[in-house]
Amino acid sequence: MNTLQNKVALITGSARGLGKAIAERYAALGASIILNYSRDKASTEEVVKNITGMGARVIAVQADVTKPQDVARLFQEGLKAFGKIDIVVANAGIELIQLPVTDFTEEQFDRVFSINVKGSYFTLQEAARHIADNGRILYISSSTTTSPVPGMAVYGGSKTTPKYLVEILAKEIGHRGVTVNSIIPGPVAATGVFSEMSTGDPFYQELLNGSPMGRLTTVDDVADIAEFFASDLAGFVSGQHLLVNGGSIY
Template sequence: MNSLQNKVALITGSSRGLGKAIAERYAGLGANIVLNYTNNKNAADQVLSNIKAMGVEAIAVQADISKPAEITRLFEEAKTAFQKIDIVVANAGVELVDVPVENFTEEQFDKLFTLNTKGAFFTLQEAAKHVSDGGRIINISSSTTVYPFEGVALYGGSKTAPKYLVEVLAKEIGGRGVTVNSIIPYAVSDAGIFTDPTEPSIKWLIEANPMKRMAHVDDVANVAEFFASDLSSFVSGQHLLVNGGASH
């Protein structure tokens, strides 16, 4: 079994969904946790309670990841609380689908690129500055960056640039023994926007997948566990698809 005993993990956007699942997985492996949320303090407090019940230490920090100054403050508060950061997961993001290129607006562009691109870039930058030697940096991407389809130009586009940064950063800080990787999930049934099984788009996603299902948060947490552990110590600059063998 992997152990993250005495490690400190910071996960952005961790009051719900994938971020919550990853934070709770790391806590179960012994890591102390820095949770992050934007607005929903009640949800963050519930996750904080769940994690502390596992016998580890944890804090929840409100910070808007679309604002670099708040990202900086998040890392400063984490270092103040725990003196170090060993694992960073850049997870915070927003989804948008079913919007053709001819229809998307400047407001939608700004919303997605400010959080999914700018937020991820500055989170990864702060991670590079603060993560311990031998640490782990993980970017949560999207399978739309690998298999484009109609209606996801803004979302897939906003998630593509951070993948490039992952490859550059892996080269720049690899000498410190730090690994930098992306997880690329398929549509997730118990997180994000794909939660209504009666929706035609969800039925299509299930039928089009060789395993005849969508991803679950635990599927993504499994890979996040691998990338955070010693098992991945020589895996860096990579983008791992978690998509059940789908080719779309």
């Protein structure tokens, strides 16, 4: 069994969805957790309660990843609380789907790229500055970066850019024993836009029809891979992008 005893993990956007699942998985494996949220304090308090119930140490830091000064403060508060950071997961992001290229606005473009690109870049930058030697850095990408889907131009583009940074960073700090990888989930059930979408929705059905296994990705599917990348098993895997979609065309 993998263990993260005596490790400290920082996960952005960890009030719900994938970030929550990864934070709770790491806590179950013994890690101390630095949660991050932007606005949803109530959901964050629930995650804190869950993690405390596992016997793990946890703090929650409100920080807007689109503001580099907030990202820097997030890391500083984590270091102040635990003295080190061994694992960083750049997870915070938003979706924009079913919007043709001819229809997106400048406001939509700026918001999505501010969170998904700028937020991820500065999170990864702070991770590079502060992560302990032999640490693990993960970026949560999207299968829209590998299988272009109509209506996903802005979202898929915003998730593509940080993947390039992952490969650069793996080369720049690999000498410290730090690995840098990305996880590329397919559409994740019950999270983001799919938390409010009926399974009978034509788009949902289209995604199911494209999956050989007849289902969407789950948060546990992604947490499994996040566990692998954070463990000693992945100590010589770096600069890689692992697709987690069950062989789906999406």
